[in-house]
Amino acid sequence: MATQNTFDLATNDRALRCDTCGVRHKAACGALSQAEVFRLNEIAHHKFLPPGQMILSDHSEMNFFANIISGVVKLTKNLADGRQQIVGLQFPSDFLGRPFRTESPYNAEAVTEVHLCTYNKAQFERLVKEFEGFEHRLFQNTLDELDASREWMLLLGRKSATEKIASFLLMVSKRMEMVGCKGAVNPSQPSFTLPLSRAEIADFLGLTIETVSRQISNLKAQKIIGLQGNRVLTILDLPRLVQLTEIDHD
Amino acid sequence: MATQNTFDLATNDRALRCDTCGVRHKAACGALSQAEVFRLNEIAHHKFLPPGQMILSDHSEMNFFANIISGVVKLTKNLADGRQQIVGLQFPSDFLGRPFRTESPYNAEAVTEVHLCTYNKAQFERLVKEFEGFEHRLFQNTLDELDASREWMLLLGRKSATEKIASFLLMVSKRMEMVGCKGAVNPSQPSFTLPLSRAEIADFLGLTIETVSRQISNLKAQKIIGLQGNRVLTILDLPRLVQLTEIDHD
DNA sequence: CGTTGACTTGAACGATATCAAACAGGGTGG
DNA sequence: CCACCCTGTTTGATATCGTTCAAGTCAACG
Numbered sequence: 001m002a003t004q005n006t007f008d009l010a011t012n013d014r015a016l017r018c019d020t021c022g023v024r025h026k027a028a029c030g031a032l033s034q035a036e037v038f039r040l041n042e043i044a045h046h047k048f049l050p051p052g053q054m055i056l057s058d059h060s061e062m063n064f065f066a067n068i069i070s071g072v073v074k075l076t077k078n079l080a081d082g083r084q085q086i087v088g089l090q091f092p093s094d095f096l097g098r099p100f101r102t103e104s105p106y107n108a109e110a111v112t113e114v115h116l117c118t119y120n121k122a123q124f125e126r127l128v129k130e131f132e133g134f135e136h137r138l139f140q141n142t143l144d145e146l147d148a149s150r151e152w153m154l155l156l157g158r159k160s161a162t163e164k165i166a167s168f169l170l171m172v173s174k175r176m177e178m179v180g181c182k183g184a185v186n187p188s189q190p191s192f193t194l195p196l197s198r199a200e201i202a203d204f205l206g207l208t209i210e211t212v213s214r215q216i217s218n219l220k221a222q223k224i225i226g227l228q229g230n231r232v233l234t235i236l237d238l239p240r241l242v243q244l245t246e247i248d249h250d
Numbered sequence: 251m252a253t254q255n256t257f258d259l260a261t262n263d264r265a266l267r268c269d270t271c272g273v274r275h276k277a278a279c280g281a282l283s284q285a286e287v288f289r290l291n292e293i294a295h296h297k298f299l300p301p302g303q304m305i306l307s308d309h310s311e312m313n314f315f316a317n318i319i320s321g322v323v324k325l326t327k328n329l330a331d332g333r334q335q336i337v338g339l340q341f342p343s344d345f346l347g348r349p350f351r352t353e354s355p356y357n358a359e360a361v362t363e364v365h366l367c368t369y370n371k372a373q374f375e376r377l378v379k380e381f382e383g384f385e386h387r388l389f390q391n392t393l394d395e396l397d398a399s400r401e402w403m404l405l406l407g408r409k410s411a412t413e414k415i416a417s418f419l420l421m422v423s424k425r426m427e428m429v430g431c432k433g434a435v436n437p438s439q440p441s442f443t444l445p446l447s448r449a450e451i452a453d454f455l456g457l458t459i460e461t462v463s464r465q466i467s468n469l470k471a472q473k474i475i476g477l478q479g480n481r482v483l484t485i486l487d488l489p490r491l492v493q494l495t496e497i498d499h500d
Numbered sequence: 501c502g503t504t505g506a507c508t509t510g511a512a513c514g515a516t517a518t519c520a521a522a523c524a525g526g527g528t529g530g
Numbered sequence: 531c532c533a534c535c536c537t538g539t540t541t542g543a544t545a546t547c548g549t550t551c552a553a554g555t556c557a558a559c560g
Contacts, residue, residue: 077404081498085407087400098397100390105397139389140350146392147348147355149399150337154327156406157335157456161516198539206407208517213540229525230539248331411548448507461548463508479557480507501560508555517547523540530533 016046021117026093027067031137036127043123047116055096055116056108064118065097071114072195075106076203086204088149089195091175095141099125111195156206159246164205165215166244169225172196173235191234198230219244266296271367276343277317281387286377293373297366305346305366306358314368315347321364322445325356326453336454338399339445341425345391349375361445406456409496414455415465416494419475422446423485441484448480469494 018024018041029040047066049055056062058077068090075088087106090096096116098105119127128134155167176192196204202212219225224241226234235241268274268291279290297316299305306312308327318340325338337356340346346366348355369377378384405417426442446454452462469475474491476484485491 075400077400079404079408079496081496081500083408083499085404087403098393100393106400135386135389139385139392142389142392142396143348143350146396146399149396149403150325150327150356153337153399153403153406154329154335156403158329158333203407209539210518210541211516214516217540246329246331249333250331458549459507460509460550464548467508503560504558506556506558508553510553511551513548513550515547515549516545518545519543521540521542524538525536527536528534530531 016044016117017041018044021069023067023069023093028095028134028137028141029067031133032131036131036134040119040127043119043127045118045120047114047118049110049114049116051110051112051114053110053114054107055110055114056104056106058105058107059103061102062097062104063121065095065099065121065124066116066118068092068094068096069115069117072111073108073114074111074196074200074204075108077106084203085206086200088145089175089204095138097121099128099138111200161205161207161211161215162218163245163247164207165201165212165219166241168201168205169219169233169235170241170245173233189234189236189238191232194231194233266294266367267291268294271319273317273319273343278345278384278387278391279317281383282381286381286384290369290377293369293377295368295370297364297368299360299364299366301360301362303360303364304357305360305364306354306356308355308357309353311352312347312354313371315345315349315371315374316366316368318342318344318346319365319367322361323358323364324361324446324450324454325358327356334453335456336450338395339425339454345388347371349378349388361450410499411455411457411461411465412468413495413497414457415451415462415469416491418451418455419469419483419485420491420495423483439484439486439488441482444481444483 018029018037021027021029024030024037029037032040046069049071055066055073070092073090073094073096074086075090076084076086078084089111090108096108128138155164159167172194173190173192176195194201198209198212198216201207202209205212216225216227219241220227222240224235224237224244226236228234268279268287271277271279274280274287279287282290296319299321305316305323320342323340323344323346324336325340326334326336328334339361340358346358378388405414409417422444423440423442426445444451448459448462448466451457452459455462466475466477469491470477472490474485474487474494476486478484
């Protein structure tokens, strides 16, 4: 999937309104009053991006912020020889962009189809200064992201391949909207579509594609998970999967 | 080095004043006015901790914040079987504590002797609300920490042992005060004392003690670094060390 | 001196990477 | 409709880096 150039911010669709926004209560704008949301709405530009669309490039200038309305965005960092690490996964209601810097510290790329609510950087920063409590909310978001990234450091530095995969599947299942539980499946067996390819999972966990594939095949063979195609996954044995996130190596 | 219980916040030394504080301009309090610093000074309690002193415990309640005046603090996370990962290293002028949470998301432990300037949580949060621009500064700190932790995720997930060690030594050399360049050594050959033991370096880099030791011995044998004892390190060939932080594996 | 703790070194092992090939599904053009 | 390719994934065989286990060194200290 070839990545494309950063999209043009100018072309936009203003038809969508904040008061009908699905992530309104969870996103940072949830901290705003009715009047403030109206002001924010005025500077909002909606974007619909195809999978693979580059949103931000490492070390390059960014001139906007965004909320994710739907879809999944990956934040990545690369070494010179092409090795890649996903350093963050962003889901609907997450905030995109690095305040107080002109250059992005990472790449951001649409993983699925993505619907963004974007704001011009300067305009947005003006509103942040003006709106009581808005920066506070963004600060809280950032602290949560920092906690999550430290959790991930523990995984990257100290967990085995099996533990990494189990942790990843549970993390994703928590954040993905579940697809309709068609059939007579047990409700304790959530089904969802993996947003990431095997290669992307590998880049997230610090593994290779092959190791990811083998680990997933393993879980399938043990009937801990089920797969319909490559992407649709059912957790068949949740307790066992939770166990696998941390195996005692005494 | 057995870790001790969290210290008692009540016993304190008020003799020290902010206006003579060595990290005043670099720390978060640098954003404050003269009058505000005076107010902050009133609630500050100074602490001098021995190496190994536990400062915060994962999942346990914290009732204070602190600035590091001198020394090094490690933030760690553990798995049930004892595997440990250092998820942050804090140096003088860094801020310690997790705003807007009652429970610490990690352990914090003094690595060297540490001089802290502590503040009661409730009192401090009151001043944060009151002082224009103080929260803003803390927000910026947090964003920088997040950037650093993502940089570290790239290292943990994708770098080889050699690259990890080289990156670590450069990172530490940047943040440690250099010891006097005694002798006729080239000024481009900085000397400093490693704040971490081999075991701690291993926990920081997601390696074992033995691998760390071997990698350091390697660098010494290649005359890229020099060692006086186990802790005092001289960078003999800076360009070569920088090269090693990222080796092309094409 | 003998003990202790931190570090180093060596040898063998094993988890994960690497290399290579086969496989599956989806689209395209004949 | 089928043959073909294209891309993503799985599977197998082998190699390798880093771990594990086991001694051995060294300096500090009682």
